[in-house]
Amino acid sequence: MLKNGNVKRRAGVRDDVLNSDLISATTLAKKYKVSRQTIVGDIALLRAKGEPIIATVGGYKYQKKESQYHGLLVCQHTSEETRLELETIVSMGGEIEDVIVDHKLYGQLVGTLGISTLHDVNDFMSRAEKGDHQLLSSLTMGIHLHNVACNNEEHFLEIKQKLSELGLLYLD
Structure with missing residues (x-):
């Protein structure tokens, strides 16, 4: 051409x-x-x-310019709890923009997710479960970060509180 x-x-x-x-x-x-x-x-x-x-x-x-709030969550959980984490965030109106891990050799590794609906969660989990894939968090004993977009800071704090109640946040 x-x-x-x-x-x-x-x-x-x-x-x-x-x-x-x-x-x-x-x-x-x-x-x-x-x-x-x-x-x-x-x-x-x-x-x-x-x-x-x-x-x-x-x-x-x-990626359109938005007036949404963006917050960072520090999570730690098993791979079996991944669906619960993702479903909790999107059911509360958040969009999981990415997943980030700190790798000893490569430094920060980022995977863009763009998960904002339960359909997105099901699609992601289906591919993770059916394929021969490992979650990035498997490289870091389950510790990972998510940038989450939502309506405002109060909304973000509600999502964070719910994840804390479920035992899905990293606590030092």
């Missing part, structure tokens, strides 16, 4: 991500009749040019 065609496709991809709540690389690849890897490359180039596109467990989304 000519260079001009690549630029046009990338502009289209950008618009598709901007105008969708969530869209997968596979969907975009089918639409533009290119490989999924080409779309992944297009997204990388768009990000490098400053487009705030994030990859979530369900696909790409445009």
